[in-house]
Amino acid sequence: MTDVLVVAEVSEGQPRKATLSAISFAKAVAEGTGGAFDILSIGDGAESAAGALTGFGARKVLHTEIGGGYVSETFAPTVAAAAGGYGVVTACASSFGKDLLPRVASKLDAGVASDISSVAVEGGDILYTRPMYAGNVFGTLKITTPVQVVTVRQSEFEPAAESGGASPVEAFGAVDGGDAAGRIEVVNLEVVKSERPGLTEADVVVSGGRSLKSAENFENVLEPLVDALNAAMGASRAAVDAGYVPNDLQVGQTGKVVAPKLYIAVGISGAIQHLAGMKGSKTIVAINKDREAPIAQVADYFLVADLFDAVPAMTEEVKKLK
């Protein structure tokens, strides 16, 4: 019997959608082992976010208000204190989960399975499977410490659906961050706002590469196609490095991992590190003038064309379908 604690990621008084993937994982472990799961909502607006998390079947929802912006130094001591009695502590493998949970694990002397793609309960063991080598090997591991810390890949765990019921909500007292917390302070947070679907949540993703050549071309050439498909926009590292689009759009080993129904790579060569972030997509389309580009290894459809002709034409064709 393993009880699981889910650490919810809170933004503006609401849980981020990433939290729902961690809840799916927690449900699977709780069901597989005959345990229960609880949720800890933490941060600025934690109480109101807790209210939005009572319908998922948790035994209880805890909340701890912590101001001053997110840093692991102020959050980790509270999460570690709340983790007493749980066999597994989990969050989504977003930048929040990947930044926070290893610190919690270190406090609890726990092993970490990071960015897992699936979980199985076999005998008394919880087996975690995770992509390694930029997605070219899958490793399955056990953690041998009494508490196990796990971050889950959002694209591999369906967001949990509300199952009804009303989990009781309780306040949990914040624990002081100590010396490390006293030496770090958030100066500023620039949040990228977009009306479009989120990259990790969209059914369709259209990504552009270095070949788009400028921020203006992203806007004038790529964006109309993105919007015609009601898609999220993504990019290669080269496009982000060149400053054409902000870093939160990067897809790949060091960017976001996406697995939409349709992924369209526009003028992207398909470097191994880019493939690591999108090869789980259901249907992959490449638009590239070089038919030898490595993206062909994973593309279902490959349009050999100059993107500056093909993308506007495709935008028109797509609009005709609507």
Added chain:
Amino acid sequence: MKILVPVKRVSDPENANKVKVSGDGSQVTADGLEYTMNPFDEWSLEAALRLTENGSNKERVGEIVLVSIGPADASQIIRKGLAMGAERGIHIEAEDENLDSHVVAQVIAAIAKEENVDVVFLGKQSADGDSNVAGTKVAEMLGWPLVNYAMSIATDAEGKTFTVKRELDFGQQTVKVTGPVVFTSSDRILQPESVKNGVTPADFAYPESDGARHTPIRNIMQAKKKPIDQKSFADLGVEPKRVNEYVKFELPPARSGETTFVESVAELVEKLHTDAKVI
């Protein structure tokens, strides 16, 4: 400023799709692949070099100690870092199979204390294991603040406080942190003006590149004279006990189906609409 930079020996990540799994699934084999410095560590080393030099004349104004935990030839990875400009290296000999982020973090934390460094600058992840754990564990073991995914760093004149911008999933966060501190880097740390150390002229910009500095032969020769200390787990008081136990490795299923090359936009849209039914 004294910086500890951990550098891992990994099988060539550009050929990660060529790694294999042994018949019984117990091991990953990288036969035929070269070993290189983990690229994420190379970026962090480049950033550490920029923090400890006058960029305009490359005069060293601080010290970098490298540490690698790995088999005998991990020392070659340390040599490469020494050729890039680091002053010293420490090698802890160990088989990769006996390591995990927990053991590695314990070793790095122990050395950080012993060497009394101001900064530990790790890569955000190992390109083989892709764990992204050790850096954060090191920070907690030391009780230090941590800035993961740093994209730019500016120090004050004394090198005691740092203004760091870091990449998060939903934007960029700027923090002010007082050392000693642990950093990991994002891709953007290599941009021409990402690192400002108060010594390098403020208007100096490093050349555009998407990797760390190259090492001329002369530096490679000089690096042979730089010291590499051999240490054991026992020397550091670390019991190398793994907490992660891999029970199986597998290759991912191959993508089903061939690539269909299409000639026109109309054909593409038609196929996506009627065959794949995705638009």
